[in-house]
Amino acid sequence: MGPFLLRWLLSFWVKATVLPKGEKWLASLKNQKVCYVTFSDACSKQIVLEQTCKNLGLPLPSNGIEVESAVESEALFSLESLKERKADPAPARLARLIDVAQSSNDDILIVPVSIFWGRGPRKSDGFWSSLFTDEGVKSNLLSRALSILFNGRTTLLRFGDPVSLKQLNAGKPSVPYTTRKLTRVLRVHFARTRLITIGPDQLSPKKIAEDLLKTQIVQQAIQREIKRKKLSKNEAEKQAKAYAIEIAAVINIRAAMVLEKVLGWLWNKLYDGIVLHHFARVERLSRKHQIIYVPSHQSHMDYLVLSYTLYTRGLAVPHVAAGINLNIPIAGPWIRRCGAFFLRRTFKGNVLYGSVFEAYMGYLANRGTAVEYFVEGGRSRTGRKLKAKPGLLAMSVRSYLRDHKRSVVFIPVNFAYEKLVEGETYVNELSGKPKKSESVMGVLRSFKALKDHFGQVHVNFGSPIYLDKLIEAERPQWRREDCADNKELVNAVVSKLGTQIMSGINEATHVNCVGLLAMALLNTPEQSMSEADLMTQLDLYLALLDAAPYSKDVTRIELNAKEIIAYGEEFGIVKRGVGESGERLYVEGSDAVLMTYFRNNIVHLFVLPSFVACCFLSHQSLKKKQVVHWFRLVYPFLKDELSMHWTNRQITYTANKVIACLVDQGLINQSADTFSVNKSHHQTIGFLSRGVLLSLERFYLTVLLLKKNGVGHFTRFELEKTCGETAQRLSELNGLNSPEFFDKVLFKGFIEMLYNQGIIWLNDNRKLMYGEVLDSIVDDAGLVMSQQVRKNVHGLVEA
Structure with missing residues (x-):
C-alpha cells in the first residue's frame, strides 16, 4: 500500500485522543528543537504522530533537525524495528544527536510518544488475542491492520516528559554511555506508560483460577478444608476455582467503552461537570507503584465517577471491589466486565473463600493492577467519615509482606457533591426506616433522577500513603523476615493505615x-x-x-x-x-x-x-x-469522631x-495577651460556635449519663441506646432538624474510644465502670459550653 493511500486511510479512520492536554505543555515544545521517539517503527503510528503534530502546531518529525552543521533528515527514531525483528540497544540517530548536543550551544529535546490502538489489555493466552497484537514478537501486518480497523476510532497518543540532552550531557559522559543509559530509560518509560494506560496483560478467568490455586495460601486452605469437611482434594479445588471465578473481574474493553459513552451522557444529564484536584500526583505515582485508591463512600456514583475520570484522562480502569449485593442480573455482569471484582459481606467461617480472595488481591498487586476499594465498608448516611474496616486493608498488607517487588501506595480520594442521588433514602434511613437492598427494579427506579439537577462533582486526590514506610516504622528489619503471618505487626500496620486513610480523605476536602x-x-x-x-x-x-x-x-x-x-x-x-x-x-x-x-x-x-x-x-x-x-483536652474525642490529623x-x-x-475580622478584641469578644459581633461568634457544639453536647451527654447512673449500671449497648434516645429528646427540645445528632453510630464510636483509652471499663458482669478521669472530663466539657446548654442537658439527664 502506497504511503499516500495509507496516510489518507488513516486520516479518514483514526481518531486520536492526545494527552496531556493544556496550552502550557504545548508551549514548552513549540519553537524548540524536538526529536520524537516511539517504541516501534510501525509506519501507521509514524503517520498518526506526524498528523497529530501538524494539528497541534508542534515541530514535525518529517522536518528533521538542524543544529549548526549537523542535519538529521527525520526528527524521529524508534527503539525496535518491526522489519528486522530485533531491538537496537543504542539507536544510531540518538547517538548522533547526543554527540551534536555535547558540542553545540543549542539544546535538543527527546520526547517519547506512546501510541495505542484502543485501550484494551492484551490477552496473554489464546489465538484471537495474537491477531490484534500491534507490537512485540507476535506483531505482523495482519494483526496491525486488524488492530487499526477495530480500535482506530479509540486511538490514544500520549506524549511523555521531554528529556533535555544539554542537561543529560552536563557531566560530559561518553556518547556511547549516555546513549545506552537514555535508551534504557526510554524502554522503562514505554513499559510503564503501557501499564498505567492499559493495564497488565489479562488472563482468562479459568487461567486466573488455576494460578490462584497454585499459591501457598490457597493450598494451605485446601488442606484445611480436606481435613475439616472430609472432602476429596478434587472437590476442594473445584470449590476454590468456583470462588475464584465468582470473585475475579474480567475486563472487556468494549464494555468499558460503551460504559464510558453512557456515563458521559449521564454526567451531562446529572452534573455541571466533574472537576479533578491534584491529579498530577496520581499520574506521577502510578508510574512506579501499584496504586490503591481508597475513596470516601458517599454515593453509588463514587466508583463510576472515579473510574470514568481516570479512564478519560488516560489511566487504566482500576479494579474495583464491589459488594456481592451488586452482582444482580443485568448490572452485575456488566460492571464485572468494566473492572469490578466481587466480595461477600463476610468471610467468617469460610477460610477457603477468604484465602482465595486474599490470593486474588496478591495477584492484582503483583501485576501492578490499580485497585479501588472503600475502607468504610458502606456508604456514610450522615456525611461524616466512618471508621476504616480492617478486612481489605489487612489483605493488602499481608499480600505486600509476602511479595513486595512492586511498592504499594494508597491514595485517599474525597468526593464533594452538591446533591446526592440517594439523599432522600439517607434521610429515611436516619429516621429509622430499614435499608433497602439492591435490585433490578431499584436500578430502574433510579432513572427518575435524570429529571433532577445535581450540580458539580469535585474529586480531590489526597497525599499518598506509602505502605513500606508504615511497615518499616513498626518493624525496621521486616524485609529480611517472613512477616505475613505476624498478626501483631499486621494489626498494628492496618490500624495506623486505616487512621491515616480516613484523616487523609478529610485532608483532601x-x-x-x-x-x-x-x-x-x-x-x-x-x-x-x-x-x-x-x-x-x-x-x-x-x-x-x-x-x-x-x-x-x-x-x-x-x-x-x-x-x-x-x-x-x-x-x-x-x-x-x-x-x-x-x-x-x-x-x-x-x-x-x-x-x-x-x-x-x-x-x-x-x-x-x-x-x-x-x-x-x-x-x-x-x-x-x-x-x-x-x-x-477535648481534641482526642474530636479527632476520633471527625478523623482529624493534627x-x-x-x-x-x-x-x-x-x-x-x-481579630483581623473584628470579631475578637485584643488587649496585650488577653482576648475578648467584640459585642457588636456576638451573634456571628454564636453562629460560628455551633459547628462543634453538637459534638460537645454528645460527649457531655454521654459522660453525664454515666456519672448520673453510677458505676455498674449500663452495659455498652444499654448506654448507646440510652444516649440515642436522650439525644433525640434533646434534639426535639432544641428544635434541631438534624437526625444525625442522635445517630447511635456516633455514640458507639465515642463510647468505644472511652473504652480504648481506659477511661471506662467492664466489670465481671459486663457493666461499665469508671474512675476519677470521667469527673474531670465532665468538668472540662462544662468549661466551654454555655450555661443554657449545660442546663438543657442536665435537665434531660435528671428526667
Missing part, C-alpha cells in the same frame, strides 16, 4: 457552595438569616479557609459571599422570603435535613474556629494559652492563626 451555605444557615436556630448576616458568616468562613487552612490539600470554590448566595438560590437550596424582621434567606425543613450531610462533609475544617468561639461565649475574656489547653504542635500553630484571623 473540597469546599463547595452547598457546604458553606449549610454551615452558615444550619447553625442558626431557625435555619434562616438576613442576607447581610449570611454574607458576614460566609465571608468569615472564607477568611478562615485562607488564613488558617486545615491542610495543604484542601480546595475551595473561587466565589465570594454574594456569588455563593446567588448560586444557592439558583440551585434551589436557598429560598428568599419576608419575615417579621424583614427579608430572610432560609432553608426549607425537608432541605435542611439533607443539607446536614453537606455540612458534615466540611465541619472538621471549622472545628478549631468553632471551639474558640465556644470558649469566648462562655467567658468574657481569655488568654490564648487557656483556649489551646482546653482544645487539647499533632500538638499543629494545634498551637493553627490556633494562633485562627485567633489572629478572628
